[in-house]
Each structure stands twice: as structure tokens, then as C-alpha cells.
Amino acid sequence: MAIGLDDRPGGQLKEALREIHLMSGLTPPGPGDRGIAIGVTSPHFGDGKTTVAIGLAASLAADFSADVTLVDGDFHTTSIASEYGLGAASGLTDVLTGRQDLEHVSHRVNSHITVIPAGRTDGDPARSARSENLVALIDNMKRASRFVVIDLPASLHSMNAPVLAQRCDGVIVVVRAGNTSRRDLDRTLQLLKDSKVLGIVVNRRKSSVPRWIEDALNLRR
Amino acid sequence: MLNNGLLAWLLTQSGTEKRVIPRKLVETAFRNKIALLAPIVLVPLLVLLFTSSPRPYQSVATVWVTEPPDQQAVLGHSDPWRTPAQNQAVAINDLLATRAFRAAVFQRAGLLSTTANDPTRLDPSLRLWAASTGVNLVKVGALSGSAETSQKLVGAVIEEYMARAVAEGERGINANAEFFRRQLESAQRELDERRAKLNEYIAAHPELTDIRLAATNIDYQALRTDVDAQTTIVQNLSDQLQGTELRLAAGSTGQAAAFSVQDPPSRPRAPLKQSMTKRFGLPLAGAMFGGLIAGAFLLVRYRSDHTIVSIEDLAGVEVPTLGFVPELTPPGLLGHVPIVSSLIRLRSSGYARTTARSIGATLSEEPQ
Numbered sequence: 359m360a361i362g363l364d365d366r367p368g369g370q371l372k373e374a375l376r377e378i379h380l381m382s383g384l385t386p387p388g389p390g391d392r393g394i395a396i397g398v399t400s401p402h403f404g405d406g407k408t409t410v411a412i413g414l415a416a417s418l419a420a421d422f423s424a425d426v427t428l429v430d431g432d433f434h435t436t437s438i439a440s441e442y443g444l445g446a447a448s449g450l451t452d453v454l455t456g457r458q459d460l461e462h463v464s465h466r467v468n469s470h471i472t473v474i475p476a477g478r479t480d481g482d483p484a485r486s487a488r489s490e491n492l493v494a495l496i497d498n499m500k501r502a503s504r505f506v507v508i509d510l511p512a513s514l515h516s517m518n519a520p521v522l523a524q525r526c527d528g529v530i531v532v533v534r535a536g537n538t539s540r541r542d543l544d545r546t547l548q549l550l551k552d553s554k555v556l557g558i559v560v561n562r563r564k565s566s567v568p569r570w571i572e573d574a575l576n577l578r579r
Numbered sequence: 580m581l582n583n584g585l586l587a588w589l590l591t592q593s594g595t596e597k598r599v600i601p602r603k604l605v606e607t608a609f610r611n612k613i614a615l616l617a618p619i620v621l622v623p624l625l626v627l628l629f630t631s632s633p634r635p636y637q638s639v640a641t642v643w644v645t646e647p648p649d650q651q652a653v654l655g656h657s658d659p660w661r662t663p664a665q666n667q668a669v670a671i672n673d674l675l676a677t678r679a680f681r682a683a684v685f686q687r688a689g690l691l692s693t694t695a696n697d698p699t700r701l702d703p704s705l706r707l708w709a710a711s712t713g714v715n716l717v718k719v720g721a722l723s724g725s726a727e728t729s730q731k732l733v734g735a736v737i738e739e740y741m742a743r744a745v746a747e748g749e750r751g752i753n754a755n756a757e758f759f760r761r762q763l764e765s766a767q768r769e770l771d772e773r774r775a776k777l778n779e780y781i782a783a784h785p786e787l788t789d790i791r792l793a794a795t796n797i798d799y800q801a802l803r804t805d806v807d808a809q810t811t812i813v814q815n816l817s818d819q820l821q822g823t824e825l826r827l828a829a830g831s832t833g834q835a836a837a838f839s840v841q842d843p844p845s846r847p848r849a850p851l852k853q854s855m856t857k858r859f860g861l862p863l864a865g866a867m868f869g870g871l872i873a874g875a876f877l878l879v880r881y882r883s884d885h886t887i888v889s890i891e892d893l894a895g896v897e898v899p900t901l902g903f904v905p906e907l908t909p910p911g912l913l914g915h916v917p918i919v920s921s922l923i924r925l926r927s928s929g930y931a932r933t934t935a936r937s938i939g940a941t942l943s944e945e946p947q
Contacts (some may be wrong), residue, residue: 368934370905375938377902406931410904413935420939441932471939530901539885540892547898557901558893562931564906566609577602577889 393500406561439475449477622869634850638729664711688735733844
């Protein structure tokens with residue numbers, strides 16, 4: 359009996375994220391492997407970087423049974439905290455400024471995923487991003503989890519994004535199909551030139567072309 | 580593959596150096612399908628709307644035309660290089676181009692009480708024409724909204740034309756007659772004077788009763804010759820005046836002989852059939868024009884869209900494309916309908932994130 363593909367939105371997303379694992383070289387953890395930090399950014403707000411970061415963290419945890427820390431590095435929107443119902447909880451900025459310790463701001467949401475909110479945004483995000491404490495903090499996270507997924511700010515709106523990206527082992531750039539221009543992508547990649555960009559994810563891709571026409575014209579996706 | 584190549588080739592022929600991305604082009608076309616289809620549908624409809632008119636009735640009469648004996652046209656200028664029919668068709672059409680003649684025709688047809696207005700302006704479907712067929716046949720026709728009106732108009736055109744031809748002929752003949760009459764009076768006076776001089780000379784020379792003496796008298800012979808010459812002139816003028824008066828008397832008959840109706844104005848039983856050009860040609864041309872507009876619109880939309888749509892938009896980027904995350908919309912009965920799906924998306928803006936988060940739902944909720 360053949361096993362059908364899951365056509366539900368969750369199933370499609372899962373497959374897309376698996377493709378991202380494969381293409382970016384993210385593999386199941388082996389014994390003694392060091393953790394890796396993956397930043398997720400995009401040229402603009404609303405391109406879907408947070409969605410991809412959440413999905414990536416969830417799929418890494420589910421597919422590889424690995425511990426994943428999802429960090430809200432976007433001090434401007436702090437949307438991960440609200441997505442996980444953490445409200446205005448203390449977070450990354452509080453640790454960097456010494457107001458809290460890492461353990462206190464880490465929220466275990468299930469057996470494999472730990473969420474660290476952005477924290478209070480009343481400080482100076484630029485200083486937080488450039489803080490040397492951040493390097494040590496990410497190292498701590500990598501020791502605790504196989505994967506650290508950091509939701510970075512939008513690159514063309516906050517210069518914290520390139521700075522934070524340099525702290526990561528790899529960066530994924532999310533662009534929104536039919537919305538992000540090639541010029542903005544090129545500028546984003548230019549800003550991230552000192553970071554290791556793993557690749558580009560095209561988000562919210564939809565086709566208005568009927569499948570039979572795609573097949574007839576042999577259109578590439 | 581062939582279609583793909585053909586599509587790309589067609590667009591690279593537009594003269595722009597930018598590489599064409601077939602996927603993006605087709606995507607642009609389908610995203611704007613309503614805007615692209617609108618001119619292709621609307622332009623022919625507009626053409627039909629603006630060109631549709633009630634089908635007119637046509638009445639035609641055939642007239643036999645010859646040149647009158649004096650080698651003039653029945654009316655107007657006679658071109659020796661044209662046939663009599665052509666000469667008259669030109670004359671009739673020239674007259675039909677004047678407002679006064681048209682008004683007179685309509686008045687004669689009983690369709691207009693005064694000649695103050697031009698009825699062809701009131702009814703654009705009205706059309707009067709004349710055309711030569713062959714050497715001596717002229718067809719006079721009328722198009723109008725009713726069979727009766729068309730028939731009346733054709734008859735009125737012929738009658739009005741004849742009336743004007745007769746009036747014009749009479750005017751010319753009268754002028755000639757008047758000329759000859761005056762010349763004759765003058766010549767007659769001169770003749771009377773010469774005769775009086777001759778008689779005086781004869782009275783003063785009684786010996787001229789002798790024919791031999793008269794034949795040798797030079798003065799007498801000179802006077803006699805003057806009288807004879809003048810008598811000839813008077814006789815010629817008198818003949819010409821008589822001929823002119825004869826033409827005047829027979830004027831309308833002569834014109835009628837030169838312009839005689841062979842087939843009276845027909846009574847159309849049905850309106851004219853609509854031409855294939857008007858029925859199909861114009862809408863087809865409209866559709867083609869609409870297609871051009873749609874094509875231009877598509878090209879502008881495509882060329883002005885600099886967003887990333889397909890993997891080909893990422894050509895030249897030095898980092899790899901990791902994948903495509905599909906647009907996530909809540910499943911529903913009408914989820915595939917664009918407007919409905921947009922509304923659904925608005926109502927559930929966090930749907931994608933919730934879905935992303937739910938991927939880890941299989942994991943134990945409790946921290947280990």
C-alpha cells in the first residue's frame with residue numbers, strides 16, 4: 359500500500375523545512391557534536407523570518423529528536439514570546455545586561471524545544487547585539503542544545519541583524535515571494551558579507567498557474 | 580520544453596536585453612488574468628455597441644442617360660472623356676452633396692415641410708447616392724430606416740434632378756433666344772435703312788427701270804448688294820431664333836428623352852443584410868486590438884515586477900536556494916477562491932506561525 363503525501367498545510371511546510379535541512383547541510387546530531395547556531399533574517403519585516411525560524415526549530419526537534427533553542431534576537435518585534443504565550447517575559451537582553459541569568463529566561467515548551475524571548479526592549483539593542491557577552495551566551499546555548507535557531511531582525515531595517523548574524527555559525531535569508539525585490543536581496547547579502555550565509559528560503563510561494571499549464575510549458579518552480 | 584523556449588524567444592525579440600523568465604511571465608499573466616481578459620472582451624463589445632445600427636432599407640432606380648443633341652450634359656459639365664452615365668452620376672452626386680438640393684429632395688418627397696433644415700443630419704442612416712453602371716445607365720439609390728421613405732426619396736431625387744435640368748435648359752435657351760431676338764431687331768433695322776436708301780436712289784434715277792441700264796449702274800448695284808447681304812443676315816438670325824424657340828417649346832421633352840427612368844424606384848421588402856465585415860470583421864479587429872492592449876499591459880507588468888517569484892529570479896546570487904515555503908492558507912471549501920482565501924488569511928494572520936509551531940506538536944508537551 360502506497361503512502362500518500364500529506365497535502366495539508368502542516369505537511370507541506372514540514373516537507374519544505376526538511377528540504378531546507380538537507381540543502382543547508384543540517385544533519386542529525388552525532389555523539390559529541392557541538393551545537394550550531396543558525397540565524398534567520400530577511401530583508402524586510404513580514405517576509406516570514408519568524409515563521410521560518412519557528413518552523414525550523416520545531417522540525418529540527420521533531421525530525422532529529424534534538425534539543426533546539428529558539429532565540430528571539432529581534433529586539434524590535436519580540437514576536438516569538440507572544441507566539442509561545444510568554445507575554446512580556448524576561449529574555450536575551452536581560453541576560454546580556456546582567457539583570458537575569460540564562461536559565462531563568464529559558465522556557466522549555468516541550469521535550470526538545472527551549473524558547474528564549476527577546477526580553478525587555480527598554481535598553482539599547484545595538485549595544486546588546488555588539489556585546490561580547492553575546493558570544494559567550496550563544497556558546498552556552500550551543501552547549502545546551504544541538505541547534506540554536508536565532509530569529510534575527512530584518513536586515514534592511516536594523517543594522518543589528520548583520521552584527522548578530524556574525525555571531526551565528528550560519529544564516530538563512532528568507533525572502534517573500536512576489537514581495538521582496540532582487541535589489542533588496544542583493545543589499546541584504548551585501549550587509550551579511552561577513553557572515554556565513556547558508557542560503558535563501560523563498561517564503562509564501564504560491565502559484566496562480568494551473569498545474570497542467572505548468573506541466574505543458576515545463577515551467578520551473 | 581519547446582513551448583518554454585518559444586515563449587522566451589518571443590520575449591527576447593522585444594528588443595530588451597533583460598532575460599525573460601517564463602515562469603514569472605506566466606505567473607504575471609495568471610495573476611492579472613482579469614485585467615488581461617478585460618480589453619479582449621470589452622473592446623469588441625464596445626465596437627459592437629458603437630457600430631450597431633438598425634439595418635436600413637435600400638431603394639434603387641435605374642435611369643437611361645444619353646447626351647442631348649447639343650452634346651451637353653443633361654445638367655452640369657460634360658467631360659468628353661467620360662461616358663454619359665458617368666457625367667450624370669457625377670452631376671447628381673455633386674448636387675446631393677449640397678444641403679439645398681437634399682432639402683429640396685426631402686421636401687419633394689413630402690418628408691420635410693421647409694428647406695430650412697437638413698434632415699440627413701437628423702437621421703444619420705439616411706444616404707442618397709448615384710452611380711454609373713455601363714455607358715448609359717445610372718443607378719440612383721437611397722438608404723433609410725423605412726422602405727417607403729427610401730422609395731420616396733429615390734423618386735424625389737430623380738424628379739428634383741429633372742426639374743433642375745429642365746429649368747437650367749430653359750434658362751440657357753431663353754438666353755439664346757433673347758440674344759437672337761436682339762440681333763434680329765438690329766439686323767432688321769439695318770435692312771430697312773438699306774432698303775430705304777435703295778428706294779431713294781431708284782426714285783432719283785427713273786432710267787434704272789431699264790434692266791440693261793440698271794445692270795451697268797455701279798452705285799445701284801452696290802446698294803442692291805448691301806440689301807441682299809443684310810437680307811441674308813436677317814434670314815439667318817430669324818432661322819436661329821425659330822430653332823431656339825422650338826427647343827424652348829420642346830425643352831422638357833428633350834431632357835426627358837436624355838434622362839429617362841427605366842426601372843422605377845424599387846420598394847424594398849426587407850432591410851439590407853448586414854455585411855460580414857460589420858458583423859464579424861469589426862469585432863474581430865476589436866478583439867485583436869484588445870489583445871494588443873492586454874499584451875502591452877502584460878509586458879509592462881512583467882517588466883516592472885522586480886520581485887522574486889521563481890528560482891530563476893535568484894540566478895546570479897552566490898548563495899544557494901535552500902527551498903520554497905508554500906503560502907499557508909487554512910483549508911476550507913472555498914479556500915482556493917482568491918478573494919475568499921485573502922479574507923481567510925486576514926482573519927487568521929497567525930495561521931502560518933501556528934502551523935509552523937504545530938510541527939513540533941508530536942513532541943511531548945512536558946519538558947524532559
